[in-house]
Amino acid sequence: MSNENTQVRTATYLADPADVHRVLLLYSGGLDTSVMLKWIQDEYEAEVVALTVNLGQPGEDYEVVKGKARQLGAVDAFVVDAREEFARDYVAPAIKANAIYGLGYPLFTALGRPLIAKLAVEYAREHGCDTIAHGCTGKGNDQVRIEATIATLAPELKVIAPVRSWKMGRDEEVAYARANGIPVKGGTEAAPYSIDDNLWGRSSEGRWIEDLTVAPHDDVFQLVTRPELAPDEPETVEIEFEAGVPVGLGGERLALVELLERVAQLGMKHGVVIVDHIEDRIVGLKVRDIYEVPAAAILLPAHAELERLVGTIHQNQFKTQLDQRWAYLVYAGLWWEPLRANIDAYMESANANVTGKIGVKLFKGSARVVTRESPYAVYDAQLATFSESGGLFSQEASPGFIELWSLQSRMAWQVRGGR
Numbered sequence: 001m002s003n004e005n006t007q008v009r010t011a012t013y014l015a016d017p018a019d020v021h022r023v024l025l026l027y028s029g030g031l032d033t034s035v036m037l038k039w040i041q042d043e044y045e046a047e048v049v050a051l052t053v054n055l056g057q058p059g060e061d062y063e064v065v066k067g068k069a070r071q072l073g074a075v076d077a078f079v080v081d082a083r084e085e086f087a088r089d090y091v092a093p094a095i096k097a098n099a100i101y102g103l104g105y106p107l108f109t110a111l112g113r114p115l116i117a118k119l120a121v122e123y124a125r126e127h128g129c130d131t132i133a134h135g136c137t138g139k140g141n142d143q144v145r146i147e148a149t150i151a152t153l154a155p156e157l158k159v160i161a162p163v164r165s166w167k168m169g170r171d172e173e174v175a176y177a178r179a180n181g182i183p184v185k186g187g188t189e190a191a192p193y194s195i196d197d198n199l200w201g202r203s204s205e206g207r208w209i210e211d212l213t214v215a216p217h218d219d220v221f222q223l224v225t226r227p228e229l230a231p232d233e234p235e236t237v238e239i240e241f242e243a244g245v246p247v248g249l250g251g252e253r254l255a256l257v258e259l260l261e262r263v264a265q266l267g268m269k270h271g272v273v274i275v276d277h278i279e280d281r282i283v284g285l286k287v288r289d290i291y292e293v294p295a296a297a298i299l300l301p302a303h304a305e306l307e308r309l310v311g312t313i314h315q316n317q318f319k320t321q322l323d324q325r326w327a328y329l330v331y332a333g334l335w336w337e338p339l340r341a342n343i344d345a346y347m348e349s350a351n352a353n354v355t356g357k358i359g360v361k362l363f364k365g366s367a368r369v370v371t372r373e374s375p376y377a378v379y380d381a382q383l384a385t386f387s388e389s390g391g392l393f394s395q396e397a398s399p400g401f402i403e404l405w406s407l408q409s410r411m412a413w414q415v416r417g418g419r
């Protein structure tokens with residue numbers, strides 16, 4: 001048997017095959033985890049309980065996925081709708097932290113993994129499983145996020161990651177699937193893109209994406225309309241925020257999941273937005289991802305704009321540093337690290353007054369803030385105007401300020417002989 005665990009157990013949380021009796025499998029219904037469902041029963045002579053987590057993946061039929069798990073021999077199969085928890089406890093904090101990794105990845109997968117793994121722990125405990133299995137490879141970030149979560153929350157549970165060790169390529173997997181009566185979605189000919197999605201975005205990897213010299217093929221975009229095909233008429237949406245969380249759209253109050261889904265619909269229609277991203281993975285590799293992020297590309301800039309309007313210059317300069325730190329911790333699989341919770345406490349405080357409305361104009365792939373409104377704006381049109389200053393600000397005082405403000409710079413210039 002080519003299992004990593006029969007060789008050297010390189011981590012204490014990995015399962016010893018002798019102790020694997022009942023496995024909670026994180027099941028997507030795709031080829032890898034379907035083959036795995038069968039393979040675990042055969043290799044370990046273990047029972048499998050399948051768990052599928054709904055984080056708002058568009059177009060997924062969860063009844064079909066559940067039926068497939070049963071058909072492949074799962075002793076139990078569960079689908080949990082975690083959209084609300086995901087939106088409230090993972091996406092909302094990300095919005096408050098303006099969370100972007102690299103040059104445009106809004107972290108949808110990175111936010112989803114700790115929740116999926118937390119649910120795996122809950123279901124494993126509830127259903128008497130000793131081991132959790134997942135379908136991540138040994139080269140990606142997701143293995144880190146999932147296993148770090150399990151090892152943190154449930155030291156008594158063990159992990160198996162068959163894709164990391166079974167050394168089957170796609171052809172062998174397809175052959176295994178055929179031999180075991182496992183239906184292969186979308187046919188067996190072409191290797192599909194590797195997709196991950198939820199209500200905060202969608203990523204594609206693999207195939208030509210790995211060739212950095214190849215510009216995106218049109219067929220990769222299954223969510224966002226290509227900007228060149230988007231409507232010729234722009235559309236402006238008004239988003240209302242309360243304490244940093246979006247609560248209304250176009251004057252209508254909405255629960256967060258529905259709001260995220262509705263904003264995503266608008267973004268998809270207007271080609272907002274496609275990100276072609278080279279990324280530094282946790283494990284050292286660089287990877288290219290094609291991201292489609294219709295909701296995030298509208299809500300993150302809207303939030304950031306409102307936050308900057310109500311924040312002072314000092315708050316605004318400081319927060320970008322914490323935002324970056326938060327995003328990296330989450331990207332890097334350290335959701336349960338106490339520093340993340342510490343920073344979240346700051347985020348809550350910094351967002352207390354992030355209340356108001358932001359208008360965003362959508363047009364052929366761009367989302368541009370065009371209007372702002374907040375009772376807490378640190379802004380006074382009277383002060384900003386060039387004509388009358390209104391009493392809070394004396395233009396006569398400015399030269400005195402400039403003299404002191406430039407004092408050290410002027411002195412240094414003199415001392416250094418005008419260089």
Ligand code: ARG
Nearest residue numbers: 109110141194195196203289
């Ligand atoms: N590069 C992104 C990340 O690390 C997306 C990963 C998508 N995961 C996947 N299994 N296809 O978060």
